Amino acid sequence: MGRERLAQYALDSPAGRQALDSGLSGAQWFHSEVPRKRLKELMARSDGPAIRDTVIWVGLMVVCAAAGGVLWVHGHPWAAVPLLLVYGVLYGSGGDSRWHEAGHGTAFRTRWMDTAVYQLACFMMMRDPTAYRWGHTRHHTDTLIVGRDPEIQAMRPARLVRMLANLFGLYDVPVSLGKMLLHAAGRLTTDEADTIPEQERFRTYRTARLWSLVYAATLATAVVTSSWLPLLLVGGPRMYGTFMHIVYGLTQHAGLGENVLDHRLNTRSVRMNVVNRFLYWNMNFHVEHHMFPMVPYHRLPELHEQIKGDLAPMYPSIWAAYRELVPAVLRQLKDQSYYVRRDLPPGAAPYYEPAVAVPPSL
Amino acid sequence: MPSWIPTVKADDVEAEDVAPFTHGGTEYAIYRSPDDEYFASDGFCTHEAEMLCRGFVMGHEIECPRHNGRFDYRTGKALGAPVLVGLRTYPTRVVDGVVEIDLD
Ligand code: FES
Numbered sequence: 222m223g224r225e226r227l228a229q230y231a232l233d234s235p236a237g238r239q240a241l242d243s244g245l246s247g248a249q250w251f252h253s254e255v256p257r258k259r260l261k262e263l264m265a266r267s268d269g270p271a272i273r274d275t276v277i278w279v280g281l282m283v284v285c286a287a288a289g290g291v292l293w294v295h296g297h298p299w300a301a302v303p304l305l306l307v308y309g310v311l312y313g314s315g316g317d318s319r320w321h322e323a324g325h326g327t328a329f330r331t332r333w334m335d336t337a338v339y340q341l342a343c344f345m346m347m348r349d350p351t352a353y354r355w356g357h358t359r360h361h362t363d364t365l366i367v368g369r370d371p372e373i374q375a376m377r378p379a380r381l382v383r384m385l386a387n388l389f390g391l392y393d394v395p396v397s398l399g400k401m402l403l404h405a406a407g408r409l410t411t412d413e414a415d416t417i418p419e420q421e422r423f424r425t426y427r428t429a430r431l432w433s434l435v436y437a438a439t440l441a442t443a444v445v446t447s448s449w450l451p452l453l454l455v456g457g458p459r460m461y462g463t464f465m466h467i468v469y470g471l472t473q474h475a476g477l478g479e480n481v482l483d484h485r486l487n488t489r490s491v492r493m494n495v496v497n498r499f500l501y502w503n504m505n506f507h508v509e510h511h512m513f514p515m516v517p518y519h520r521l522p523e524l525h526e527q528i529k530g531d532l533a534p535m536y537p538s539i540w541a542a543y544r545e546l547v548p549a550v551l552r553q554l555k556d557q558s559y560y561v562r563r564d565l566p567p568g569a570a571p572y573y574e575p576a577v578a579v580p581p582s583l
Numbered sequence: 584m585p586s587w588i589p590t591v592k593a594d595d596v597e598a599e600d601v602a603p604f605t606h607g608g609t610e611y612a613i614y615r616s617p618d619d620e621y622f623a624s625d626g627f628c629t630h631e632a633e634m635l636c637r638g639f640v641m642g643h644e645i646e647c648p649r650h651n652g653r654f655d656y657r658t659g660k661a662l663g664a665p666v667l668v669g670l671r672t673y674p675t676r677v678v679d680g681v682v683e684i685d686l687d
Binding site (some may be wrong): 515 | 628631632638639641646648649650651653664665667670
């Protein structure tokens with residue numbers, strides 16, 4: 222049962238075709254009412270917050286990499302570890318949220334700044350910029366629609382070993398490097414062929430060829446210098462520094478509803494402290510982001526205030542979110558119909574559950 | 584032969600904003616630029632079925648609310664993934680405070 226159900230998550234599965242045929246895919250989603258004037262204020266773009274955050278992000282990485290590198294080559298590897306760990310988390314976890322925000326094109330007002338941060342973050346996270354742009358586009362059209370959304374992390378039943386391994390990139394990194402070589406050879410996976418239009422595919426192949434050269438040069442430098450340092454600075458952080466992006470990312474949708482058309486049923490917003498919000502670029506306001514993807518990350522707290530009357534209360538902490546999602550995901554190993562459904566506050570717009578959102582044969 | 588259709592009152596569209604208009608069962612988007620010029624295009628994004636009147640106007644660009652795809656609303660030019668196909672645009676004029684579009 223579990224294995225058959227897992228097969229339905231593939232983008233060429235019968236579930237995906239049913240979702241298309243029934244109108245569940247590409248349907249209209251619930252949006253809270255926000256007066257147009259207020260929404261325009263919230264959508265307004267500016268460069269200031271993202272420039273500030275990017276200077277801090279890149280600046281910290283440069284300082285930590287330089288100081289850690291000097292200690293490493295002068296025979297103090299243990300003293301270098303904390304610095305390289307900070308560097309790695311900024312790279313392998315901070316890179317995920319930068320990939321996301323710059324990919325939406327909302328982080329900065331100036332387009333080339335979004336593009337530059339997007340390209341850098343894609344390289345850090347080993348995500349082809351074209352494939353992941355189209356994949357994330359689908360994630361927004363068909364959030365948690367089985368057989369349509371390529372970004373579902375916690376399936377029913379969850380692939381627990383893979384999820385745990387990915388705390389250190391042990392599944393994602395080999396798969397990403399394999400895809401890079403596949404792309405460099407001018408080919409795509411089945412799922413990518415389903416999401417990337419023909420005329421965009423050359424970008425994927427071109428990027429993969431460039432990245433292959435960069436990784437080959439990094440590896441060659443490590444061999445020639447007989448040092449791990451080049452790999453600790455390039456590519457390696459996607460393994461040793463990636464755990465926080467998994468910790469954050471699982472709070473987004475794990476254990477919640479599938480095949481629904483209301484983000485309040487399949488998405489979590491979680492309160493986080495200032496350090497986590499910097500690393501995660503406010504994506505803890507995830508319901509708000511899905512409802513209004515045009516609102517930049519730095520305005521999401523205000524958007525939350527605007528629409529919170531329609532939302533179940535934010536989870537008070539990451540810990541609180543995990544206290545819910547871990548038991549839910551474990552229960553789904555046996556009971557794949559189970560999901561967490563929260564009560565809305567009095568006066569909230571009721572859940573939007575049109576007949577089309579009844580899961581097709583799942 | 585132009586076929587001018589009255590749409591919305593010019594003052595009902597704020598500068599740097601967009602308004603919806605429906606005619607004969609078809610949706611259109613009416614734009615007012617920051618320099619108070621009016622433009623018109625088809626109402627739906629060319630990527631998926633999303634109404635552009637819910638989007639965000641920045642300068643001479645309209646950003647689609649669903650995936651942030653952008654068009655130059657003066658020409659309809661698609662400005663990059665995920666929008667790859669341009670928007671159809673229509674000539675406009677303002678007559679007695681009403682924006683008219685030429686559907687021919
Ligand atoms: S529907 Fe407009 S960008 Fe996707």
